[in-house]
Amino acid sequence: MITQESADIFEKKKSILLTNVNDGTGMVDIFIDASETITDIGHEIRKRHRGEAEYIIEGDGALVLPGLSNTHTHAAMSLLRGYADDMILQDWLSQKIWPLEAHLTGEDVYWGTKLACLEMIRTGTTAFNDMYFFMEDAARAVDEAGIRALLCYGFIDLGDAAKREHECRATEALAAHIRKLANPRIHAATGPHAPYTVSPEGLKWCAEFSREQDIPLHIHLSETEKEVNDCVAQHKKRPAALLDECGVLGPKTIAAHGCWLDDAECALLGKRGVSVSHNPASNMKLATHRALPYRELVHAGANVCLGTDGCASNNNLDLFEEMKIAALLQKFFWNDPTILAAPAALAMATTNGAKALGFGAGTLTAGAPADLILVSNRIPCNTPLHNAASNLVYACSGAAVETTICAGRVLMLEHEIPGEAEILAGASQAAAQLVKRAQSTA
Amino acid sequence: MITQESADIFEKKKSILLTNVNDGTGMVDIFIDASETITDIGHEIRKRHRGEAEYIIEGDGALVLPGLSNTHTHAAMSLLRGYADDMILQDWLSQKIWPLEAHLTGEDVYWGTKLACLEMIRTGTTAFNDMYFFMEDAARAVDEAGIRALLCYGFIDLGDAAKREHECRATEALAAHIRKLANPRIHAATGPHAPYTVSPEGLKWCAEFSREQDIPLHIHLSETEKEVNDCVAQHKKRPAALLDECGVLGPKTIAAHGCWLDDAECALLGKRGVSVSHNPASNMKLATHRALPYRELVHAGANVCLGTDGCASNNNLDLFEEMKIAALLQKFFWNDPTILAAPAALAMATTNGAKALGFGAGTLTAGAPADLILVSNRIPCNTPLHNAASNLVYACSGAAVETTICAGRVLMLEHEIPGEAEILAGASQAAAQLVKRAQSTA
Numbered sequence: 019m020i021t022q023e024s025a026d027i028f029e030k031k032k033s034i035l036l037t038n039v040n041d042g043t044g045m046v047d048i049f050i051d052a053s054e055t056i057t058d059i060g061h062e063i064r065k066r067h068r069g070e071a072e073y074i075i076e077g078d079g080a081l082v083l084p085g086l087s088n089t090h091t092h093a094a095m096s097l098l099r100g101y102a103d104d105m106i107l108q109d110w111l112s113q114k115i116w117p118l119e120a121h122l123t124g125e126d127v128y129w130g131t132k133l134a135c136l137e138m139i140r141t142g143t144t145a146f147n148d149m150y151f152f153m154e155d156a157a158r159a160v161d162e163a164g165i166r167a168l169l170c171y172g173f174i175d176l177g178d179a180a181k182r183e184h185e186c187r188a189t190e191a192l193a194a195h196i197r198k199l200a201n202p203r204i205h206a207a208t209g210p211h212a213p214y215t216v217s218p219e220g221l222k223w224c225a226e227f228s229r230e231q232d233i234p235l236h237i238h239l240s241e242t243e244k245e246v247n248d249c250v251a252q253h254k255k256r257p258a259a260l261l262d263e264c265g266v267l268g269p270k271t272i273a274a275h276g277c278w279l280d281d282a283e284c285a286l287l288g289k290r291g292v293s294v295s296h297n298p299a300s301n302m303k304l305a306t307h308r309a310l311p312y313r314e315l316v317h318a319g320a321n322v323c324l325g326t327d328g329c330a331s332n333n334n335l336d337l338f339e340e341m342k343i344a345a346l347l348q349k350f351f352w353n354d355p356t357i358l359a360a361p362a363a364l365a366m367a368t369t370n371g372a373k374a375l376g377f378g379a380g381t382l383t384a385g386a387p388a389d390l391i392l393v394s395n396r397i398p399c400n401t402p403l404h405n406a407a408s409n410l411v412y413a414c415s416g417a418a419v420e421t422t423i424c425a426g427r428v429l430m431l432e433h434e435i436p437g438e439a440e441i442l443a444g445a446s447q448a449a450a451q452l453v454k455r456a457q458s459t460a
Numbered sequence: 461m462i463t464q465e466s467a468d469i470f471e472k473k474k475s476i477l478l479t480n481v482n483d484g485t486g487m488v489d490i491f492i493d494a495s496e497t498i499t500d501i502g503h504e505i506r507k508r509h510r511g512e513a514e515y516i517i518e519g520d521g522a523l524v525l526p527g528l529s530n531t532h533t534h535a536a537m538s539l540l541r542g543y544a545d546d547m548i549l550q551d552w553l554s555q556k557i558w559p560l561e562a563h564l565t566g567e568d569v570y571w572g573t574k575l576a577c578l579e580m581i582r583t584g585t586t587a588f589n590d591m592y593f594f595m596e597d598a599a600r601a602v603d604e605a606g607i608r609a610l611l612c613y614g615f616i617d618l619g620d621a622a623k624r625e626h627e628c629r630a631t632e633a634l635a636a637h638i639r640k641l642a643n644p645r646i647h648a649a650t651g652p653h654a655p656y657t658v659s660p661e662g663l664k665w666c667a668e669f670s671r672e673q674d675i676p677l678h679i680h681l682s683e684t685e686k687e688v689n690d691c692v693a694q695h696k697k698r699p700a701a702l703l704d705e706c707g708v709l710g711p712k713t714i715a716a717h718g719c720w721l722d723d724a725e726c727a728l729l730g731k732r733g734v735s736v737s738h739n740p741a742s743n744m745k746l747a748t749h750r751a752l753p754y755r756e757l758v759h760a761g762a763n764v765c766l767g768t769d770g771c772a773s774n775n776n777l778d779l780f781e782e783m784k785i786a787a788l789l790q791k792f793f794w795n796d797p798t799i800l801a802a803p804a805a806l807a808m809a810t811t812n813g814a815k816a817l818g819f820g821a822g823t824l825t826a827g828a829p830a831d832l833i834l835v836s837n838r839i840p841c842n843t844p845l846h847n848a849a850s851n852l853v854y855a856c857s858g859a860a861v862e863t864t865i866c867a868g869r870v871l872m873l874e875h876e877i878p879g880e881a882e883i884l885a886g887a888s889q890a891a892a893q894l895v896k897r898a899q900s901t902a
Binding site: 096097098099100101103104105106107110133136137140299301302303304305306307329332333334335336339342343345346347349350352353354355356358359360396397398399401402403404405408409412413414415416417418439442445446449450453 | 538539540541542543545546547548549552575578579582741743744745746747748749771774775776777778781784785787788789791792794795796797798800801802838839840841843844845846847850851854855856857858859860881884887888891892895
């Protein structure tokens, strides 16, 4: 329920009062002025702010959470959702994914990222960590969508010096482009793809560039057993040690997957304060056969967060589903039903994810970014409500999210997102034409 | 879109014409007359039936599927959703679940089953296989909800002859009660709980009673390694062999879990034509540490279908989520991304599930039960639509279901279910009072 005409609540930042929302401890009100942060939060603070608020959203007992952070994805791969599944990783990449990606244009990445942002807004994600190509077009989509993103160009040199030069220039260009945008919701990162696709020289350059620019570094690490074995054969050390030698590991590093990390690598990542992004759905679908050593990483002091990976290998961007699959996979693989309890899974998607991405606290406190979501309490997955954290992690999907606010702006209100039909149509058309182009040259 | 006032479309069976629905091969129309079966299905058959139809539901490209079959659950445990999680199985049962269940009343089971049916209708399930207590009250809830259920009383004798007598009488009483209801949507089954909770004498009695009444038999089988080891220690044989010796295994048997079945047991279950219900979310959450040997069972000729288990150990009844987790777990555990491809996962929840429950074909063909669901095509999880089966299994959750029809009656139309608020309120209240009763005697 909103007190005024809702037509323009989506248009720009408004001062908003949320009343009667359940933050897990009880009913609170939240006031967001025209800034991008939470101005005030507490029990019945509505009395103080009712006069100032341009809009009042009556929460009516809805659960309120910080917006979720997706710490590893390739957003524009939403165009490839369902294009190829149930295949051996190498066949899947070489026969299906790469041939299609060879035909990608900037316009495709724009539409794919638009679709991805739409899905994230719908399922409660307000910030994501993206690695792909044509990232200027991705930035355009993120700017329009109203959520936050850390964008990097996927740097791949395959040990070739000329390629490396090209990738360095592309990385610099993206960082310069994003600096020029001066949009506080869009940050640049360096994106060396993985230890097996980037030479030590390339890794060192990326680490140095990240330090120089003071920007995060996003990399794939130890997803499959094969890449670990290949690394040991080639470099006489395991991947994390190789990355450390190249200066890649630090508190601004986000390493995705980590399925095959051994104890010493966990200790090293913890010591360096690395964020490790667990991507359980993708890992299971592609049969990595080992789960992230969650407990060892946490024990070592690493910041363990959550990612969906791209839609070609998941096939959605729903972090609620990912929280559940993470908690389930950890219990099943490590043979202990007490690992990764519901509150810890929630923390992975909120505080830990926010810490990894660097946009803000990932908490509901005055001064924190006004990135928050309302989850319906009048649906089966939240009935009964013995334990909010349990229901959010184990019973709800992202479809339970009814309202999404990012940087103080309402992006979805009671399941309505303006312009949704146009985005779905544009992305469908881009995907169909991409497949057509690929088939015409196949 | 519907052509007439929708107020009474829910009230009783109407003749319904669905136009422009996508059955995976292309756009079809479906006509359901006032009977409980599909009368006609095909391309543009609307011309033949437009005059007869009391209601026209314009599918507008929505995907159409047979209603899903949940082949193992304890529906009323929806009241325990989120009551206790992340615990060791034995502690969880003895400290949390059993003490609460000791206070269950028939009215609780009624409300819990109402809530479960609501959630199933919302997520596209039109038939389920239920084992619990106070099953006359469960039958009342199923009758009102409009879906189908195979109901059994959970028979547990723990080797005690007096208990066994009681359980036999309870089993007979439920079968007689359900026969008297004469509701074609509600069937009785025999429910020997498991080989470790029912004596061989009890198992034999259940097998004999099932044969005599010509009704299915529903049992837990080889969920944990411990129960298998205990069985071998006590009976000098593995659980499936024990069941076979007691006459329990046959084409009307539905055995749930099966995580620890060995090759010989798979062969035996296949030979007997048993339906095996895979419950991957529950198995992962409770850390069974081994996944159903899906490929061996299929190879042996068993009918492998899908179940959610109860809400205390899942914690929802969403078979879309279960299809995804099944496909993911099989790939991950058996180390092969090609196992349980999307079409096979869909078959588990449709044709295989329907075969197990015995209500009908689980297909969209003239003469099949008019149990069908429409899944929205204008949402992110179905955009783009390269492959409907892939999107349904890997991208969508049950929230993508917009319309549910069972036995020719519309139970949900464009996400609206009549009486939903009352069911949520009634179930919430029953759950709260149940916990209060348990705490007051703790």
